[in-house]
Amino acid sequence: ILNVEQSPQSLHVQEGDSTNFTCSFPSSNFYALHWYRWETAKSPEALFVMTLNGDEKKKGRISATLNTKEGYSYLYIKGSQPEDSATYLCAPLNFNKFYFGSGTKLNVKP
Amino acid sequence: EAQVTQNPRYLITVTGKKLTVTCSQNMNHEYMSWYRQDPGLGLRQIYYSMNVEVTDKGDVPEGYKVSRKEKRNFPLILESPSPNQTSLYFCASRIRDRGWNEQYFGPGTRLTVT
Numbered sequence: 629i630l631n632v633e634q635s636p637q638s639l640h641v642q643e644g645d646s647t648n649f650t651c652s653f654p655s656s657n658f659y660a661l662h663w664y665r666w667e668t669a670k671s672p673e674a675l676f677v678m679t680l681n682g683d684e685k686k687k688g689r690i691s692a693t694l695n696t697k698e699g700y701s702y703l704y705i706k707g708s709q710p711e712d713s714a715t716y717l718c719a720p721l722n723f724n725k726f727y728f729g730s731g732t733k734l735n736v737k738p
Numbered sequence: 739e740a741q742v743t744q745n746p747r748y749l750i751t752v753t754g755k756k757l758t759v760t761c762s763q764n765m766n767h768e769y770m771s772w773y774r775q776d777p778g779l780g781l782r783q784i785y786y787s788m789n790v791e792v793t794d795k796g797d798v799p800e801g802y803k804v805s806r807k808e809k810r811n812f813p814l815i816l817e818s819p820s821p822n823q824t825s826l827y828f829c830a831s832r833i834r835d836r837g838w839n840e841q842y843f844g845p846g847t848r849l850t851v852t
Binding site for chain 2: 670672
């Protein structure tokens with residue numbers, strides 16, 4: 629079992645604030661790191677798939693970076709909006725298994 | 739429309755009564771997987787399959803069985819459900835590779851075992 633840690637567990641921000649979360653994972657046997665966005669009463673949806681050390685991905689106001697040597701990834705949201713409210717999950721792929729963190733729950737207040 | 743479907747979406751059953759949750763995908767994906775989600779815990783992988791007739795245990799396989807007789811279907815079987823299997827279950831699929839492709843999740847099945 630891989631120990632995947634996400635911090636913070638929850639976050640309350642005002643609309644317009646920028647924020648970031650951390651995902652820490654063991655760096656050995658690393659294949660890829662997936663980020664998912666999970667809204668209440670829906671299914672997780674993929675945000676980013678990152679594979680190489682130093683990878684940076686961006687989708688609109690959301691971006692992510694990856695450091696495979698030290699075993700961490702950051703997710704950034706610029707100018708948070710209420711529709712960004714969700715739980716953000718990271719999941720490293722180790723051999724053929726996914727190991728999900730418990731997520732960061734983001735609440736953006738209008 | 740590309741999708742992963744699960745049935746049933748909601749199920750209340752009693753201890754010991756065998757049940758099957760079906761999962762089907764129409765994207766010709768080789769890799770399929772079952773997860774359970776419990777409060778305070780992340781998604782935990784129960785079983786996964788790399789292709790037809792190839793299945794392997796995830797982190798929490800006890801009490802579950804799977805089969806992969808066809809590429810599109812990956813049913814989850816609970817031979818003798820117990821209350822500690824009350825959970826939210828997700829099926830997912832993706833292209834089989836080293837991890838470069840995303841997973842697509844089904845809508846979830848909420849199971850209650852009394």
